[in-house]
Amino acid sequence: MSLILEPTESHVNLTRLLVYFVTVLATGLWVWNRRRKQTRLYKLGNKIPGPDTLPLIGNALLAAGKNSSEIMATAMEYAQTYTSVTRVWMGPKLYIFLTEPDDVEVILNSHVHIDKADDYRFFAPWLGEGLLISTGEKWRSHRKIIAPTFHINILKSFIQPFNQNSRNVVEKMRREMGKTFDVHDYMSGVTVDILLETAMGITRETQDKSGFDYAMAVMKMCEIIHLRHYKLWLRFDAFFKFTSYFKEQIKLLNIIHGLTTKVIKEKKKTYIENKEKGIIPPTLEELTQPSQDNGVKTNTKTLSDNVFKGLNDDLDFNDENDVGEKKRLAFLDLMIESSQNGTNNITDTEIKEEVDTIMFEGHDTTAAGSSFVLCLLGIYHEIQAKVYDELYDIFGDSDRQATFDDTLRMKYLERVILESLRLYPPVPVIGRKLKQDVTVVTKNFVLPAGATVVIGTFKIHRSPKFYKNPDVFDPDNFLPENTQNRHYYSFIPFSAGPRSCVGRKYAMLKLKVLLSTILRNFRVYSNVTEDQFTLQADIILKRTDGFRLRIEPRKRVPSASYKTE
Numbered sequence: 001m002s003l004i005l006e007p008t009e010s011h012v013n014l015t016r017l018l019v020y021f022v023t024v025l026a027t028g029l030w031v032w033n034r035r036r037k038q039t040r041l042y043k044l045g046n047k048i049p050g051p052d053t054l055p056l057i058g059n060a061l062l063a064a065g066k067n068s069s070e071i072m073a074t075a076m077e078y079a080q081t082y083t084s085v086t087r088v089w090m091g092p093k094l095y096i097f098l099t100e101p102d103d104v105e106v107i108l109n110s111h112v113h114i115d116k117a118d119d120y121r122f123f124a125p126w127l128g129e130g131l132l133i134s135t136g137e138k139w140r141s142h143r144k145i146i147a148p149t150f151h152i153n154i155l156k157s158f159i160q161p162f163n164q165n166s167r168n169v170v171e172k173m174r175r176e177m178g179k180t181f182d183v184h185d186y187m188s189g190v191t192v193d194i195l196l197e198t199a200m201g202i203t204r205e206t207q208d209k210s211g212f213d214y215a216m217a218v219m220k221m222c223e224i225i226h227l228r229h230y231k232l233w234l235r236f237d238a239f240f241k242f243t244s245y246f247k248e249q250i251k252l253l254n255i256i257h258g259l260t261t262k263v264i265k266e267k268k269k270t271y272i273e274n275k276e277k278g279i280i281p282p283t284l285e286e287l288t289q290p291s292q293d294n295g296v297k298t299n300t301k302t303l304s305d306n307v308f309k310g311l312n313d314d315l316d317f318n319d320e321n322d323v324g325e326k327k328r329l330a331f332l333d334l335m336i337e338s339s340q341n342g343t344n345n346i347t348d349t350e351i352k353e354e355v356d357t358i359m360f361e362g363h364d365t366t367a368a369g370s371s372f373v374l375c376l377l378g379i380y381h382e383i384q385a386k387v388y389d390e391l392y393d394i395f396g397d398s399d400r401q402a403t404f405d406d407t408l409r410m411k412y413l414e415r416v417i418l419e420s421l422r423l424y425p426p427v428p429v430i431g432r433k434l435k436q437d438v439t440v441v442t443k444n445f446v447l448p449a450g451a452t453v454v455i456g457t458f459k460i461h462r463s464p465k466f467y468k469n470p471d472v473f474d475p476d477n478f479l480p481e482n483t484q485n486r487h488y489y490s491f492i493p494f495s496a497g498p499r500s501c502v503g504r505k506y507a508m509l510k511l512k513v514l515l516s517t518i519l520r521n522f523r524v525y526s527n528v529t530e531d532q533f534t535l536q537a538d539i540i541l542k543r544t545d546g547f548r549l550r551i552e553p554r555k556r557v558p559s560a561s562y563k564t565e
């Protein structure tokens, strides 16, 4: 009897099946690839310079297996090698990176190229069709409703919650005195508290455990979305749905949506009950009207208003008309009021989506922004001393709260914030999906419809063409004489054009109140220098090494006398 096993019929069938399968797959891929090469996307895309590609997968290996800070490092390395218009193929998907302000202006200043990149889709279960990800008519009509709620009169009424919450976080931070700790945790917490109050009207006093759970859920949702951006396998819904992150996401969204829905329901009920009693809250128009009080107009223009004036957004309302204290209404109250009085046709679901969007957009961005400022001041003590001296000029040794007028006098602090946003823009890239071909200024390259344009804010902000020592932290980059002739699109931390950040003025005001309160109470120190920062590539720029800081109590004396004591 032979010891060699004769292949059975089932073995033969299986092998045949496998051969058929491989042949069909290979033929399918070959046909698909041939067709792809005939497409306009492929032909025009390949006229743009970029790294060498591999068949089918293109440049996908550039990101494979890398964590978020390695991706950031790779992106920076390639940004040095390639030109201001660079293409990358992720399989069949074409990404075009732009880092030349003239080209960026063509995209951001357009009313056509307003669609967000596909990568924003991870926000959809949370934010629905809120302002950040919606498009077309829906986005346009909602932008018209939301942008005016950020009028300077409304923002002025937020000074009190900005102050109160800043004081609260100062008290919480005292427990860290003398230790090294991650300041981002505190900045994140205070930012959510401020947003709960200004977006939803939930104060610490009215806040029950659901407010705390909500804040935690917002922070954890940001983490899950962050993971989905850089872990390749989590990008696919089919895989994501089988992970524990998906189950966690459902739980978190129940908490988030549960609270927004509950608050909207209660506020609407109160609005209707009050209306029956003849109590009607002021309308947005009334709150933003020029005051007739005494005809005195305050100039509310800040340094940033000049810096951003060429960016053609819709935030330059008639700010000069602002006068005096007005009743405070949260964004949610304003939306309910305008939907109930018939000024705007916005449903409860849409209001929920917009409130959720403001809670997300206003949270991670300002938490990262304020953490970067504090760490930079912890490194550059002379700059911190100058910031404090300006605050001492304004407040002396008093512990009083900041007024809106005080914030107008915080000119050096404002330059410090802008410079920090230049070096470490919380939104380091902006993504748009092109629906139409567009020709940019650089070499008249045509960017084809279907491509995703990635605007590299981080890289633009460090261009030697616009900044003398681009990698050096120097607040004087924002002295009027240095900004007046610079290309407006060389500084776009809040994006620009019709889809720019609606929260820009809110963010700048909040950052001034928060940071001035912290710096009037503490001296900050960082043992980590800038070259040791490990940055992560994501929708929000953060440090993977943590925002480590040490604080000491501040004596309220000018910095010169401090040194000699």
Ligand code: HEM
Pocket (backbone or CB within 6 Å): 131, 132, 133, 143, 357, 358, 361, 362, 363, 365, 366, 369, 425, 426, 427, 429, 430, 431, 492, 493, 494, 495, 498, 499, 500, 501, 502, 503, 504, 506, 507
């Ligand atoms: C330092 C703080 C902030 C920075 C750097 C920042 C930056 C940005 C950027 C770059 C965009 C455009 C994103 C894109 O096109 O992909 C944006 C959009 C937006 N931001 Fe901000 N933001 C900040 C704070 C805020 C705050 C405090 C709020 C609200 C309270 C807010 C609300 C929004 C909204 C609603 C959008 C979407 C606008 C639209 O698509 O029409 N942001 N932000």
